[in-house]
Amino acid sequence: MFDITILWETRELILQGLWNTVWICFLGCLLALSLGLVLAALRLANPRIFSYPVACYVELCRGIPLLILLFLLYYGGPSIGLTLSASVAGVVGIGLYGAGYFAEIYRGGFKSVPKGHLEAARMLGISPWHVLTRIQIPQMARLIVPPSTNQLIILVKESALISIISVDDLTKNATSIVNQTFQVIEPYLAVALLYWLIIELIARGGYALEKRLANRQPRPIEPRGGTRHAHG
Amino acid sequence: MFEILLNHYPALAEGLTTTLVVSLSAIALGLVLGVLMAFGLMSRHRLLAWPCGLYRSFWRGTPILLQLLLVYYLLPEVGIEIAPIYAAILTLTLNTAAFQSEIFRSGISHIPVGQIEAARMAGISTWQIRKRIIMPQVFRLTLPPLTNEIITILKNSSLISVIAVTELMRVSEQIASRTFQPLETYLAAALLYLAVNLVLARVSAYLERRMVGGLATE
Numbered sequence: 001m002f003d004i005t006i007l008w009e010t011r012e013l014i015l016q017g018l019w020n021t022v023w024i025c026f027l028g029c030l031l032a033l034s035l036g037l038v039l040a041a042l043r044l045a046n047p048r049i050f051s052y053p054v055a056c057y058v059e060l061c062r063g064i065p066l067l068i069l070l071f072l073l074y075y076g077g078p079s080i081g082l083t084l085s086a087s088v089a090g091v092v093g094i095g096l097y098g099a100g101y102f103a104e105i106y107r108g109g110f111k112s113v114p115k116g117h118l119e120a121a122r123m124l125g126i127s128p129w130h131v132l133t134r135i136q137i138p139q140m141a142r143l144i145v146p147p148s149t150n151q152l153i154i155l156v157k158e159s160a161l162i163s164i165i166s167v168d169d170l171t172k173n174a175t176s177i178v179n180q181t182f183q184v185i186e187p188y189l190a191v192a193l194l195y196w197l198i199i200e201l202i203a204r205g206g207y208a209l210e211k212r213l214a215n216r217q218p219r220p221i222e223p224r225g226g227t228r229h230a231h232g
Numbered sequence: 233m234f235e236i237l238l239n240h241y242p243a244l245a246e247g248l249t250t251t252l253v254v255s256l257s258a259i260a261l262g263l264v265l266g267v268l269m270a271f272g273l274m275s276r277h278r279l280l281a282w283p284c285g286l287y288r289s290f291w292r293g294t295p296i297l298l299q300l301l302l303v304y305y306l307l308p309e310v311g312i313e314i315a316p317i318y319a320a321i322l323t324l325t326l327n328t329a330a331f332q333s334e335i336f337r338s339g340i341s342h343i344p345v346g347q348i349e350a351a352r353m354a355g356i357s358t359w360q361i362r363k364r365i366i367m368p369q370v371f372r373l374t375l376p377p378l379t380n381e382i383i384t385i386l387k388n389s390s391l392i393s394v395i396a397v398t399e400l401m402r403v404s405e406q407i408a409s410r411t412f413q414p415l416e417t418y419l420a421a422a423l424l425y426l427a428v429n430l431v432l433a434r435v436s437a438y439l440e441r442r443m444v445g446g447l448a449t450e
Contacts, residue, residue, distance in 0.1 A: 059426075059430070062433075063383070063426035063429035063430055064425050064426055065390035065391075065401070065425055066387070067390045067391055067393075067401060068390060068404075068425065069422075071405075071408075071414070072414075072419065072422070075408065076415030076416075076417075076418050076419070079414065080415065157296070160295030160297040161391060163297070164297075164391070171298055171301070178305060184305040184309055185306065185309075188298060188302045191298060192294040192298055192302070195293070195295055195298065196293045199293055200293075
């Protein structure tokens with residue numbers, strides 16, 4: 001039978017696991033989002049040099065399991081002088097792995113902005129900075145929010161793998177509770193519920209952001225050299 | 233890295249075979265379940281649609297590692313003793329069925345309603361419509377996401393090493409602990425996973441190019 005008191009007795013383990021999962025996921029996703037942006041920007045800025053290496057990196061992330069990447073970092077790292085603690089290896093692994101996916105998402109976003117918009121903006125003398133911040137980013141933001149939310153959710157779920165390199169995350173602590181109490185269903189279901197909660201929060205956040213971006217009115221761009229005249 | 237590949241070729245090949253067998257059986261079984269569940273999800277009967285939706289939410293919303301551990305530890309509790317490899321196939325199947333049901337649901341919803349209405353007018357039965365009109369087109373429409381799902385399952389199959397199935401990941405762990413060369417060993421394993429997934433992606437791209445001709449449009 002379902003015995004809820006087990007969960008109360010082992011609450012400290014569960015909370016510790018939750019905390020570790022949350023901060024490692026947060027930092028890992030942050031790393032993935034920023035590194036992905038850097039990769040996409042490099043590719044956009046100088047396609048001739050960076051297209052091929054970035055495309056290779058993306059293929060690597062798509063083709064290699066995260067577990068292998070974590071093992072390479074945690075067990076393989078010391079042989080080239082890179083000794084990481086398990087949690088840091090987790091953050092770096094999630095970050096490197098996610099970056100490949102985010103680079104593709106951003107690239108899709110940048111590519112979706114019609115070329116005509118950029119040409120028209122340049123013709124009107126709008127500065128490159130304004131082209132980026134007022135034309136490219138607002139248009140791509142709306143498009144990349146849903147796939148980014150999706151990817152963040154995937155990363156949170158994949159973060160369960162860090163338990164295999166001995167990080168005390170939700171999954172590892174749930175297994176410890178199973179081994180201590182010989183109850184299988186309660187700890188695993190409770191932890192599944194907590195993962196689901198984190199994921200639901202991300203999904204809701206993404207949805208809210210998407211709606212906000214869709215409703216946003218564009219602000220007028222002030223022409224270079226002041227606002228003295230406005231023809232047409 | 234290449235030394236490891238050469239010296240431990242038989243063990244790695246055996247591991248890779250197990251990886252492929254487990255992943256592909258899960259994909260095939262999950263496909264059957266996924267198609268059935270896609271029709272369940274789209275059913276007008278709430279008693280059918282609701283449990284399918286709940287199933288999809290659970291299997292898509294929790295980590296696959298957790299699902300694997302739950303299945304693996306739960307089966308003996310309820311008196312079912314099966315080898316780890318079957319527990320692994322079962323978990324991957326149940327997981328991919330949820331993802332595939334969503335892929336097929338979205339594919340089915342892209343088929344013009346007019347075709348189905350016309351078929352119904354012509355007196356073709358529901359199952360015949362599904363078999364002859366909907367599914368052939370759905371497979372063409374859903375080939376790209378389906379390929380992604382196959383690759384995901386292949387990658388996720390690496391974590392069944394946790395329940396002691398000797399697939400590629402587990403074999404690499406054994407080699408790493410024997411040779412004390414974890415970096416080279418895991419790089420070799422990564423190369424094998426990468427090769428399989430690249431081949432899969434290429435085959436799928438080829439099929440997609442070939443099949444695009446026969447697609448019905450509005």
